[in-house]
Amino acid sequence: MFITLALIPIIIANLYEKKLHWYQSISTVAFLLLSFGGIKWHQGIALIIYVVLEVILIKIYYEYRKRANVSWIFYIAVIVAIIPLVIVKITPAVYGGKASIIGFLGISYITFKIVGMIMEIRDGAIKEFKLRQTVEFLLFFPTISSGPIDRYRRFLGDYDKKLPQKKYLDMLEKGVWYIFLGFVYKFFIAYFFGTILLPQVGQNALAHGGISWWLVAYMYVYSMDLFFDFAGYSLFAVGTSYIMGIATPMNFNKPFSAPNIKEFWNRWHMTLSFWFRDYIYMRLVFFIMKKKLIKSKITIANLGYLTLFLIMGFWHGVTWYYIVYGLFHACAIIICDMWLRFKKKHRDQIPSNRFTKMFAVFLTFNIVCFSFLIFSGFLNTMLVHHIMK
Structure with missing residues (x-):
């Protein structure tokens, strides 16, 4: 209700x-007070301190970059920027599930x-540091x-642009449609x-333990819950942004209709997967090629996939099932790449019709759902339950 009135x-x-x-x-400011006030006041304080320090970091690096461009200064800036997140992610694993006091x-x-x-x-893509716009970008409350x-430049373009009425x-x-659809996704489905x-x-x-049809059912039910809950929230965020005149990118694009695992990651949590692709995978691949550390482009790509999804796994949490989830997707994409190269080489010998396309979607869907079963941690719960019996 508050958001509706505020809009x-x-x-x-x-x-x-x-x-x-x-x-x-x-x-x-009002939204942040509602979100981080009351019993969450400590998160609000952590947020304020964090944003102030990070904005100062961005400003310092921007001023430095105008005069010079030494690589190690850039790496230090990135490391300093991510240290708080690393601490927040590692603390529960080190202190038995206790959350970090700097987390929010x-x-x-x-x-x-x-x-x-x-x-x-x-x-050199960002030509000017703008304090107010930077803070608005970081704290944009729908997202x-x-x-x-x-992305900063895309956001800034919408933030400053006066739209024609039509x-x-x-x-x-x-x-309005996105918010309605998000409501159906999250609160019904x-x-x-x-x-x-x-x-x-x-x-x-x-109760049945081990591999059973109930475990298979859990895999599918959890996958549907994960998608509709997350996609529903994302639609709320995008819909609210659109109402504010800012076209925040969509996060999902029919991911379960993807014909292979690479295409799945072009459809699932797209802003995150594109962020990891652009700022980790592509830069790592470019660095290896520039320094000529590895000659084989295929090996470089595979190393990039392993690094990318290991980082993604650790980002979700320092637990074995998140890390295995990351490795699973890295291996799936490596195998997918092998198949696509083989398919391209033998395109005249491999059938391509409606049935094969449907089978590809079916196979990808099940591979993804199995990865979500790993991600859910339910296999860990089953193991603990079996030991305790």
Whole structure:
């Protein structure tokens, strides 16, 4: 209700082709107070300190980059930017599940934005440091907790652009539709799978133990719950952004219809996968090729996949099932690449028709669902349950 009321002046201003930057800043502060106030006050303090220090870091690196471009300074800036996130992720593993006092909801996604800005400053893509816009970008409240992850230059273009009324009306219509669809996803479909079905299926899977049809059912139910819950939230964030006149990128694009695992990652949590691709995979591959550390392009690509998904696994948490989840996807993409190269070489001998395309989608869907079973940690729960019996 608060968000709906807060959006009304922004809607009116956009309809008159105006931008209320000052009001958006006030709304952001009010939203953060609601989100991080009360019993979460310590998270709010951590957020403020973190953003202040990181903005100072961005400013210092920007001023340095105008005069010089020494690689090790860039690496230090990136390391300093991610140290708080690393501490937050490692602390539960070191201290038996206890959360870090410097952690807060959304630290991962803000960190990704900061690192992206530092890298773009180094590349010369960001020509000017703007304090207010930087803070607005980092604290943009529809996406602060779970994304989608926007890019600074794209965000800034929408933030400063006064939209023609017709174009804004189209965005407003899409925004309302996305919010409605997100509501259906999260509060109906995800509720059905996650709140009604999942506990019952999980109990039966534990009762039967080992590999059973109940475990298979859990795999599918959990996968549906994960998708509709996360996609629903993402639609809320995108819809609210559109209403504010900012076209935040979509996070999902029919991922379960992907014909292979590489295409799946072009459709699933797209802003995160594209961020990892652009800022980790591509830069690692370019560095190895530039330094001529490895000659084989295939080996370089495979090393990039392993590094990328290991980092993604550790980012989710320092537990064996997240790390195995990352390795599983790295191996799946490596095998997918092998198949695509083989298919290209023998294109005249391998059939391609409606059936093979449907089978590819079916196979990819099941591989993804199995990876989500690993990701869920339920196999760990089953193991502990078996030991305790």
